[in-house]
Amino acid sequence: xxxxxxxxxxxxxxxxxxxxxxxxxxxxxxxxxxxxxxxxxxxxxxxxxxxxxxxxxxxxxxxxxxxxxxxxxxxxxxxxxxxxxxxxxxxxxxxxxxxxxxxxxxxxxxxxxxxxxxxxxxxxxxxxxxxxxxxxxxxxxxxxxxxxxxxxxxxxxxxxxxxxxxxxxxxxxxxxxxxxxxxxxxxxxxxxxxxxxxxxxxxxxxxxxxxxxxxxxxxxxxxxxxxxxxxxxxxxxxxxxxxxxxxxxxxxx
Amino acid sequence: xxxxxxxxxxxxxxxxxxxxxxxxxxxxxxxxxxxxxxxxxxxxxxxxxxxxxxxxxxxxxxxxxxxxxxxxxxxxxxxxxxxxxxxxxxxxxxxxxxxxxxxxxxxxxxxxxxxxxxxxxxxxxxxxxxxxxxxxxxxxxxxxxxxxxxxxxxxxxxxxxxxxxxxxxxxxxxxxxxxxxxxxxxxxxxxxxxxxxxxxxxxxxxxxxxxxxxxxxxxxxxxxxxxxxxxxxxxxxxxxxxxxxxxxxxxxx
Numbered sequence: 001x002x003x004x005x006x007x008x009x010x011x012x013x014x015x016x017x018x019x020x021x022x023x024x025x026x027x028x029x030x031x032x033x034x035x036x037x038x039x040x041x042x043x044x045x046x047x048x049x050x051x052x053x054x055x056x057x058x059x060x061x062x063x064x065x066x067x068x069x070x071x072x073x074x075x076x077x078x079x080x081x082x083x084x085x086x087x088x089x090x091x092x093x094x095x096x097x098x099x100x101x102x103x104x105x106x107x108x109x110x111x112x113x114x115x116x117x118x119x120x121x122x123x124x125x126x127x128x129x130x131x132x133x134x135x136x137x138x139x140x141x142x143x144x145x146x147x148x149x150x151x152x153x154x155x156x157x158x159x160x161x162x163x164x165x166x167x168x169x170x171x172x173x174x175x176x177x178x179x180x181x182x183x184x185x186x187x188x189x190x191x192x193x194x195x196x197x198x199x200x201x202x203x204x205x206x207x208x209x210x211x212x213x214x215x216x217x218x219x220x221x222x223x224x225x226x227x228x229x230x231x232x233x234x235x236x237x238x239x240x241x242x243x244x245x246x247x248x249x250x251x252x253x
Numbered sequence: 254x255x256x257x258x259x260x261x262x263x264x265x266x267x268x269x270x271x272x273x274x275x276x277x278x279x280x281x282x283x284x285x286x287x288x289x290x291x292x293x294x295x296x297x298x299x300x301x302x303x304x305x306x307x308x309x310x311x312x313x314x315x316x317x318x319x320x321x322x323x324x325x326x327x328x329x330x331x332x333x334x335x336x337x338x339x340x341x342x343x344x345x346x347x348x349x350x351x352x353x354x355x356x357x358x359x360x361x362x363x364x365x366x367x368x369x370x371x372x373x374x375x376x377x378x379x380x381x382x383x384x385x386x387x388x389x390x391x392x393x394x395x396x397x398x399x400x401x402x403x404x405x406x407x408x409x410x411x412x413x414x415x416x417x418x419x420x421x422x423x424x425x426x427x428x429x430x431x432x433x434x435x436x437x438x439x440x441x442x443x444x445x446x447x448x449x450x451x452x453x454x455x456x457x458x459x460x461x462x463x464x465x466x467x468x469x470x471x472x473x474x475x476x477x478x479x480x481x482x483x484x485x486x487x488x489x490x491x492x493x494x495x496x497x498x499x500x501x502x503x504x505x506x
Contacts, residue, residue, distance in 0.1 A: 173419055186415075187402070214417065241494055
């Protein structure tokens with residue numbers, strides 16, 4: 001059994017804890033939480049500590065805290081030459097303290113406490129500084145996910161930006177669509193199959209081939225009708241800039 | 254059996270033809286195509302006409318052509334007082350010729366010829382000008398879909414704009430994410446589970462509750478890192494405007 005300690009009690013930390021508990025190749029030795037209560041629904045309280053001096057022996061320590069706390073937390077660790085990974089998409093491996101062997105264990109998914117996910121389907125992007133550590137990370141990663149990728153810090157940085165486009169920004173467009181439905185008293189429900197099919201389509205078609213709609217057809221009549229329907233200036237501005245981007249892209253092809 | 258004639262041979266027309274063929278409540282009497290070859294993979298050629306004078310008797314004629322051709326095609330019909338529907342999200346019911354009874358039969362989905370869909374899951378928005386016609390439309394609609402909604406022309410117009418946001422624009426964001434992956438040589442594949450989960454999340458959470466990411470947290474460090482990573486001016490502009498929209502929305506709450 002590979003021994004793992006999780007440091008952190010947020011969203012990602014909790015999903016990792018749940019995944020490791022289910023794995024028969026990992027022994028989740030301990031978790032660190034400033035407030036133990038955040039984890040008592042997942043772990044026995046004797047497995048939770050809020051004291052860095054009481055962290056137990058493990059093969060891998062995973063720091064799963066907010067991006068700007070990673071460096072500081074890595075310096076709080078009282079031991080040296082252990083394998084220590086962070087879970088962030090946008091923080092370079094170098095930002096970890098030099099006292100320990102550095103690694104990254106980045107689950108690329110939108111994780112909400114309110115919604116369960118099948119961790120097996122979540123891509124895990126791993127990075128380490130030597131083959132032995134990479135091999136251990138790989139064993140830990142494959143024990144909870146079927147989709148493990150070796151990704152260096154530069155690649156991970158761009159992947160994180162791309163993720164913002166295809167997830168955070170996409171969700172915001174859902175929100176704007178929902179706002180329009182509320183304003184005009186039509187159920188957002190009607191749009192849900194469209195939302196799912198749009199996501200499903202790019203599993204089999206490239207996003208370029210999957211593009212449809214008035215901007216793709218350069219159908220200015222419909223575009224102008226839509227702009228006339230929108231009452232919110234912010235919605236109009238976003239409509240215009242995305243329409244222009246689709247039209248310009250069509251010209252490049 | 255309710256008799257239906259389809260006028261048109263494009264994307265939507267073909268998906269409707271396939272759906273009606275499978276239905277045991279509908280008799281697809283005939284389809285009109287200027288070029289018969291566009292439909293011979295779906296229908297016997299004796300069921301296809303390219304002559305408006307040869308359109309056969311039916312309970313419902315569905316005009317499924319491009320938006321700007323709907324009015325003209327509706328005037329080509331040589332009969333009167335029949336039930337004639339168009340399939341557009343953005344064209345008002347009034348734009349059909351006055352010679353016949355007007356209706357709308359709008360499937361709200363992104364339909365590509367390359368990708369099969371389960372029509373039963375596609376929301377059909379129907380509109381008619383009297384109860385009898387609405388009842389017939391409803392029978393036709395429920396024979397091919399489990400999701401039938403009565404939606405008037407004003408509501409349909411806003412639904413169509415909302416659909417552009419949650420589908421066409423969303424797909425364009427997938428495209429920009431793909432571009433970033435290609436530029437930095439990371440497989441777009443890694444993002445696909447995230448894309449699906451982002452779409453799945455709004456089945457159970459409101460888009461507002463589902464929002465995550467640096468803009469939601471007003472995390473300017475990460476936002477600035479991302480802007481520094483992006484090399485394309487168009488991508489930067491879209492990043493900025495959507496980030497601002499998410500931050501402004503957070504302030505309103």
